Amino acid sequence: MPDLERLNAHYQAMPPVAAMRIRATGFDGDCLRLHAPLDANLNDKGCAFGGSLAGLMTLGGWGLLTLKLEAAGLDAEVYVADSQLRYLKPLYADLMAEARLEPGTDWDNVLRTFRERGRARAVVQAVVRGPDGEPVADLGGRFALLRAP
Amino acid sequence: MPDLERLNAHYQAMPPVAAMRIRATGFDGDCLRLHAPLDANLNDKGCAFGGSLAGLMTLGGWGLLTLKLEAAGLDAEVYVADSQLRYLKPLYADLMAEARLEPGTDWDNVLRTFRERGRARAVVQAVVRGPDGEPVADLGGRFALLRAP
Numbered sequence: 001m002p003d004l005e006r007l008n009a010h011y012q013a014m015p016p017v018a019a020m021r022i023r024a025t026g027f028d029g030d031c032l033r034l035h036a037p038l039d040a041n042l043n044d045k046g047c048a049f050g051g052s053l054a055g056l057m058t059l060g061g062w063g064l065l066t067l068k069l070e071a072a073g074l075d076a077e078v079y080v081a082d083s084q085l086r087y088l089k090p091l092y093a094d095l096m097a098e099a100r101l102e103p104g105t106d107w108d109n110v111l112r113t114f115r116e117r118g119r120a121r122a123v124v125q126a127v128v129r130g131p132d133g134e135p136v137a138d139l140g141g142r143f144a145l146l147r148a149p
Numbered sequence: 150m151p152d153l154e155r156l157n158a159h160y161q162a163m164p165p166v167a168a169m170r171i172r173a174t175g176f177d178g179d180c181l182r183l184h185a186p187l188d189a190n191l192n193d194k195g196c197a198f199g200g201s202l203a204g205l206m207t208l209g210g211w212g213l214l215t216l217k218l219e220a221a222g223l224d225a226e227v228y229v230a231d232s233q234l235r236y237l238k239p240l241y242a243d244l245m246a247e248a249r250l251e252p253g254t255d256w257d258n259v260l261r262t263f264r265e266r267g268r269a270r271a272v273v274q275a276v277v278r279g280p281d282g283e284p285v286a287d288l289g290g291r292f293a294l295l296r297a298p
Contacts, residue, residue, distance in 0.1 A: 016201045019168030050229045051204025052165045080199045086231045
């Protein structure tokens with residue numbers, strides 16, 4: 001199964017993620033893109049629910065690392081350890097997120113640490129942009145990568 | 150309608166919150182308690198999805214401030230501005246959260262600012278505990294309180 005299809009099967013197997021209709025739409029090796037329709041993610045004000053923005057960006061980080069570890073031929077479990085979120089403005093459109101490694105990350109070193117110790121950490125940055133391309137929310141998140149049992 | 154019932158009607162009107170089956174279960178004036186069943190909030194590892202923990206605690210803060218402003222007779226809109234989350238351990242049980250104002254908050258001063266300027270800020274702390282009472286995740290969040298239009 002192609003990577004992205006497998007990742008989406010993974011997402012759809014999680015009931016809250018299926019309910020938010022979150023889907024990975026593209027991965028170029030460095031950036032994972034995700035989409036979720038506004039109607040499944042509305043708050044009481046008719047714009048995107050903060051918890052959905054948080055979930056989408058967290059899953060973006062999780063999916064990015066899962067795909068990058070798979071691409072390196074590694075079987076790992078990925079856990080979010082902590083995150084900082086900013087909600088910058090209301091979003092009245094579908095939710096589109098991008099997730100990338102924190103700039104300056106030495107990914108080869110992350111992989112080396114993982115291979116040697118069976119665990120490593122990585123920091124992801126994710127952003128949701130409005131239709132005009134302006135960020136409406138962003139996330140910085142630290143993830144733990146553990147060798148699959 | 151009693152406060153908690155109105156808050157739950159509010160929660161249920163948000164599609165992603167209804168899907169996570171999040172409910173406020175108690176409010177004593179200082180602490181808002183919420184519950185969500187594990188089966189609606191599972192991740193791929195059979196424990197609570199990080200996005201659901203984030204959503205539950207964020208809604209806890211939002212609900213706490215909404216109820217406290219109502220109790221003060223104020224008609225306000227509450228928005229989350231930013232938050233810091235920590236995921237401490239996996240949770241294999243229903244999600245139970247508590248939300249309180251940050252210790253040391255001068256709530257009377259928050260209300261005074263809101264009445265004078267039509268806007269104020271407040272910081273909430275929320276925690277999800279496991280069946281043994283130990284925290285499994287926590288959140289610190291800043292919220293903006295704006296006079297309802």
